[in-house]
Amino acid sequence: MKVSWNQVLAWRLRRQYLEPLTDPDPVEVVGRLCGVQAQVTSSAELAIALRRATADQGGLASALAEGALMKTWAMRGTLHWVTPGEGADFLSLLASARTWEKPAWTREFGATPQQVSDLVEKVSEILHGAELTREELAAELIRDRRFTGMEKQLRSGWGALLKPLAWQGALCHGSGQGNKITFIAPRDLPGWKGLPDPAEAGPRAFAAYLGAYGPAGPELFDHWLSRGSLRKTLLRAFVAELGDRLTAVEVEGRPAYVLTEHADELAATEPTRSVHLLGGFDQYILGPGTKAEEILPQEHRAKVSKTAGWIAPLLVAGGRITGVWEVSGRQLNVTLFPGASAPAREDLEAAAGRVARAGGLGRLTVQVS
Structure with missing residues (x-):
């Protein structure tokens, strides 16, 4: 099957709720887009509003409070709004890369793989049924001798030391206290079912990505998710597991995959001038x-x-x-x-x-x- 980039881009606009405009629920938009980047809340609200015919903002905070969405460090180590189900798949894959076990990471952030493992255990214990500010969480942790010398990193707004904990399902952002960031345990969210095995999470996550950003190959998916940190054998296994759910596509000479359920729609898509x-x-x-x-x-x-x-x-x-x-x-x-x-x-x-x-x-x- 061969398609043009003009067709692909028009199809992506449709899949991403940009045309024609309808009125999807904010949670539905976040799910379709495989998450919405959340460093700047106003940008996330605008991204969702521009995909709704009413252009209404709002809904993210209430969805977070209800547990329909979670806010956590996910793709490429950046803060995202995600649904708990998709988020668990993405986090499982990010955790499987074990980037915090690399010597360069230890040198940069001052925590050994064992200390990260200890932090996961301790934070899971501290946050059980609780919501703490960054300062409160850091204060609890530095009472433990195992984390001596980590206070600066634990209090850092960049959250570098907390990201591996998020990827392993030990913490995510809470609703906040005024302008203060808070953290909770994902297991306290109604839709959280724990981290799946990467072999199970991968095919689901790749299929979700193709539903918004296809046609694409597993390498592009990996670049979006982890900046190329996943094992190539694991990526090939995703494709094999999806089997006939994928259709091979050639986009102006570039090989890629699209979900088979979308192949006819893509082939019939006309270019847009919107x-x-x-x-x-x-x-x-x-x-x-x-x-x-x-x-x-x-x-x-x-x-x-x-x-x-x-x-x-x-x-x-x-x-x-x-x-x-x-x-x-x-x-x-x-x-x-x-x-x-x-x-x-x-x-x-x-x-x-x-x-x-x-x-x-x-x-x-x-x-x-």
């Missing part, structure tokens, strides 16, 4: 990655993927990123990439109107440069 303004850290680019030149030309990558891991808001036309944007006062400023054509004015203004409604910004004027 225009979208997506927020920072949007999954539309984070799913395939900022090195995906079929979406983002390499010469413009630095305009989107900025220093300190910041991902700029996107102008997407015909499925491809053709510029970036920002809001200043009552004006939405669009900066086109050199050589890119400006979308039709009415399409840009309609997209800006959705951003305004989603962000509660009032009417915005659009300036293109």
Whole structure:
């Protein structure tokens, strides 16, 4: 089966609830996207709002409080909103890479593999039925001689020492206390069933990824999940386990897989000329990655993927990123990439109107440069 990138990108827009617009529940959006990056709460809220016809924000906090969503360090070590079921699969795979057992990790973060194992046990004990702030959790841990000298890392906002604990299911973020981050045990969530075996989690996780970001190969999935940390034999086993649930696809000479249930729909998809303004850290680019030149030309990558891991808001036309944007006062400023054509004015203004409604910004004027 052969398809074009124009078809693929149009199909992804449909799968990611960007067109046609409907009114999916925020939990449904998070599940379909295999998580929504959560370092900046307003960006996560915007990502969901722009995928709903009503452009309504809200729902993440209540879903977290109800246990329908969890907030934890997941893909690529970054903070994400995920459903407990999918989250358990992703975390199982991340834990299977055992990155904290590598000497370079120990040198960087000052904890041996045994100390990480001890932290998992101790944190699971401390958080049983409890919700603690970062400071409270650190204070409890440093009373234990095994964790002497770790106070600075345990209190760090980067959470580097806590990430392996999250991947092993010992902690996740709680609802918070005002502006203070809190942690709870995932086992206290209604939808948490523990970490599955990686051999079971892998095929489910790869299939979920293909449902939003396919066609793709297992290597791209691994890059999205763990920056290439999974064993190649494990990745091949995912493909073998899925068997005839996968259909081989050639996208302009590039081999990949799509879920068989989506193959006919993809083949029948027509290219799109739609225009979208997506927020920072949007999954539309984070799913395939900022090195995906079929979406983002390499010469413009630095305009989107900025220093300190910041991902700029996107102008997407015909499925491809053709510029970036920002809001200043009552004006939405669009900066086109050199050589890119400006979308039709009415399409840009309609997209800006959705951003305004989603962000509660009032009417915005659009300036293109």
